[in-house]
Amino acid sequence: MKRTGTPRLVDVAEAAGVSLASASRAMSGGSGISPEVAAHVRRVAQELGYEPNLHARGLAGGLVPTIGLLVHEIGDPYFSEIASGVIRSATLENRSVQIAQADRTPESELAQVQALLRQRVGSIIIAGSGYADPEHEQKMTAALAEFALAGGRAAVIGRHYLPIDAVLPDNHRAGVSVGAHLAALGHRRIGVVAGPLELNTVADRIAGLREGIADAEVELTVVSKEFTREGGIAGARELVDGEFRGRDLTAIVGLNDAMAIGILSELRQQGIRVPDDLSVVGFDDIAVAADVAPALTTARIPMFEMGQHAVALILRPASDEARTVSTSHELIVRASTAPPRG
Amino acid sequence: MKRTGTPRLVDVAEAAGVSLASASRAMSGGSGISPEVAAHVRRVAQELGYEPNLHARGLAGGLVPTIGLLVHEIGDPYFSEIASGVIRSATLENRSVQIAQADRTPESELAQVQALLRQRVGSIIIAGSGYADPEHEQKMTAALAEFALAGGRAAVIGRHYLPIDAVLPDNHRAGVSVGAHLAALGHRRIGVVAGPLELNTVADRIAGLREGIADAEVELTVVSKEFTREGGIAGARELVDGEFRGRDLTAIVGLNDAMAIGILSELRQQGIRVPDDLSVVGFDDIAVAADVAPALTTARIPMFEMGQHAVALILRPASDEARTVSTSHELIVRASTAPPRG
DNA sequence: CTGAAAGCGCTTACAG
DNA sequence: CTGAAAGCGCTTACAG
Structure with a gap:
């Protein structure tokens, strides 16, 4: 059953008068192609309404533009507000986000990260505090290092022990x-x-x-x-x-x-x-x-903003050293505090 | 760069002494293969720690086991509690969930559903009230019908105008x-x-x-x-x-x-x-x-439970007519109501 | 029920 | 910079 209507990359290549390889470079890579040709191909793709098949990309060895978001428990407002910020920014950037729960245990956290890696998501955001346990943090670091080697982008929110891009709450x-x-x-x-x-x-x-x-x-x-x-x-x-x-x-x-x-x-x-x-x-x-x-x-x-910052970090290309976005806090004095009696 | 260590389906086929095709049927299809062979292949796959490559599946025409979840706004506790139920059940079933926000507008809702379809997710859960607008509901119905035709499973939470599996709040x-x-x-x-x-x-x-x-x-x-x-x-x-x-x-x-x-x-x-x-x-x-x-x-x-029910629905194979899970409610009387004065 | 083969739509060495 | 070709790991008609 031919999926008529959905143009493939060959279709745009043909329409643009270039090879499949060039079209691919124009759409994904960026490097190894002249700016003019790239621009032309992209314009044609636009006109044809081309949407890349993410599975084909994932299979061919590339990473998929999906953002994997790991929270401890989405029902917790702290995490749902972060998630809201992440999804808002991701949607603006035309990225989809896959969400997983770590249920507040280090083992589950690691398992979920590995599940995300297996799916070849292009980026991972880990929200939630890190653990003092050096063994766990080291395993996590190793997993993320391998991920980075494969071109993946990772950022953490709220933990500063890992040597990767981080959004730091105050x-x-x-x-x-x-x-x-x-x-x-x-x-x-x-x-x-x-x-x-x-x-x-x-x-x-x-x-x-x-x-x-x-x-x-x-x-x-x-x-x-x-x-x-x-x-x-x-x-x-x-x-x-x-x-x-x-x-x-x-x-x-x-x-x-x-x-x-x-x-x-x-x-x-x-x-x-x-x-x-x-x-x-x-x-x-x-x-x-x-x-x-x-x-x-x-x-x-600022949970919502922290989520947005994290997306901004993973959207930026990797650099040699880990970047950090520090956020501020604000003491909100309401009715639950007063001088002690007596 | 050979991904050593990650066994492929050919590897389990070989180890099990069957053809790739049979192995595939044993792992996914279910039909068209003798129960004994299927069981044997699955055992071998288990031993080898085989994990299917979802992108290959998606490319080959199959659907990916990912669940697409559409909410209006994840920061809203109503939806985050539903999402929590969905993710809990999905994780138990080894399914990942991709989440999207419809931001409370019908246009965005439809756009997000289409984005989910493009990614070939195997199932879609739409949480949140439907619209009285017949034109919109009809477009949504059409999109989901096409999805069902391709083997996708869809369920809605909290809307009863659409002719598909539904979890109905009371x-x-x-x-x-x-x-x-x-x-x-x-x-x-x-x-x-x-x-x-x-x-x-x-x-x-x-x-x-x-x-x-x-x-x-x-x-x-x-x-x-x-x-x-x-x-x-x-x-x-x-x-x-x-x-x-x-x-x-x-x-x-x-x-x-x-x-x-x-x-x-x-x-x-x-x-x-x-x-x-x-x-x-x-x-x-x-x-x-x-x-x-x-x-x-x-x-x-019962938001959390509704999320779980929705996952149960989409996990069940499709049937001729739409199924419905009705949930109940409970009036919780607390301190904000009393007889009127005077 | 079982197998050999084509094909899904891309990316990426490999040449030029 | 550009192109021809192989290959990613599966599924699914097509034969048998």
């Missing part, structure tokens, strides 16, 4: 802002509900927090849970009702908004008023942070 | 539940902030609402806005402060949670207390509905 300084804010309000006994400590996002934010409170005599109590709303609930319970009950905290920091929202929920459950009895702060400023009860004070991280 | 009855709930509380003047009226989701929910209040003498005031948080804000403003100010409403329904959350935000802004001065209800029960201020009464629609 985690450390965001932590500083949050710490300084609480210290300035007068808080001296602060609880932190952290995600897994091997995530560099968690480590960076905690380090920032410590720096932000360094001038005041603040006691920090850190518990580590899942990096989710449920983790926030569990952490809050432990801090106000568990073994740390005696600490008499006046503020709790959730290391992302999902956790902070879980914390708010648990405190409400227990009849603890925010910010009267306890202040609460988050990180990220996901869309709903302004709408929860009370409205959440948080350090805004 | 929009009408959810509307009934919401209407009945408000009527039972004693509300008689109810405002509705609707999304675009040409969306069948909107039409279905409004029809349900009308049915739910039919027994009481309720006056419904409907305004139509964008199907987003901002739309909710605009609608609330119009209902309490604009030309409808005199209506003296005692409750406002947002036709999805995003709108309802926008409504809550606007009312808070204006110093109108919920539920004391005005009750508010939403639809969907997105993850944050329980955490907004006040916690939102809403009709729960």
